[in-house]
Amino acid sequence: MMTAQALYETLLAAYGQPQWWSDNPYTVMVQAVLVQNTAWSSVLKVTAAMEEPLTPQRVLEMETDALEQLIRPCGFCKAKAATLRRLTAWYAQYDCDAQSIMHMAQARIRRELLSLKGIGAETADVILVYGFHKPSFIIDVYTRRFLARLGYGFADDEAIRQFFQRELPMEARLYGWFHWLILMHGIQRCKKNPACGGCPFYGACHEAQK
DNA sequence: AGCCAGGGTCTAA
DNA sequence: TTAGACCATGGC
Incomplete structure (x- = not known):
């Protein structure tokens, strides 16, 4: 299993600097x-x-x-x-x-x-x-699919939250960027291509969605 | 035609 | 506590 930091680095390298939702x-x-x-x-x-x-x-x-x-x-x-x-x-x-x-x-x-x-x-x-720039990790359907495809077997959202918040610095900026990258990954790569051919995680990405 | 999209609430078991 | 029904609309 990759660490949370390694997941972030891989996504960042693949998709580039994430956007921020809005400054307002x-x-x-x-x-x-x-x-x-x-x-x-x-x-x-x-x-x-x-x-x-x-x-x-x-x-x-x-x-x-x-x-x-x-x-x-x-x-x-x-x-x-x-x-x-x-x-x-x-x-x-x-x-x-x-x-x-x-x-x-x-x-x-x-x-x-x-x-x-x-x-x-x-x-x-x-x-x-x-x-409000508070570090509370966002867990959505893309986050769950992303981790499930990579073989993580988290029991529930709370377990996912623990995983990210234990391993990552408590920085809202990082959490927001991470969420954005997972979203980009989910939309651009893994939507119509569950096998993830050409995705930055290669064969590690397996299993159908959900 | 049917399914999905960056969920949440309410109810039944 | 958990699964399923329901909520509304638009795009493909």
């Missing part, structure tokens, strides 16, 4: 909700097509029906509109000031995010890492 914390929050079980292209369709970017104030003051229609192409629009409202109300509790939230303990921020209906572990960790 609220953009991260909104897009993290919209992308739930939804194609990224649909998220762009909604967020990139707006004349004015979605602000906390707009989300809180807009009519429910208008908000639902706005995000409609992303699917689950009623549920996601309500989740966006709850998440934004939470953000407004801290005056929509990311800096003040970043001063809070990581465990507290995560607990508060998870208490919001519609925000699960993955979405909370995306917001923690990319929005």
Whole structure:
């Protein structure tokens, strides 16, 4: 089994410098909700097509029906509109000031995010890492498939979290980059080619998905 | 036509 | 505690 560092180095060498989700914390929050079980292209369709970017104030003051229609192409629009409202109300509790939230303990921020209906572990960790620069490793379906193909037999997400957080420096930047690289790998190489021919892990990548 | 896309909640066993 | 149903839409 490769170490977490070795996995990262291999991905980095193959795919190059990873991107950051967004430097705007609220953009991260909104897009993290919209992308739930939804194609990224649909998220762009909604967020990139707006004349004015979605602000906390707009989300809180807009009519429910208008908000639902706005995000409609992303699917689950009623549920996601309500989740966006709850998440934004939470953000407004801290005056929509990311800096003040970043001063809070990581465990507290995560607990508060998870208490919001519609925000699960993955979405909370995306917001923690990319929005507030807190090292909470993001585990999504790509991460699970990635490790499973390489033969790691983790029992659950908690075991995966332990693996990464024990071996890696606790740096949000690194966690965000790692997540991005796993995503690139999953999308570009292993989607239509489960055998991973030509992928940076060669024959180590085995087993069908899931 | 059917399956999947950077999930989460609720219920039944 | 875990598996399955359900939620909505768009692209291929």
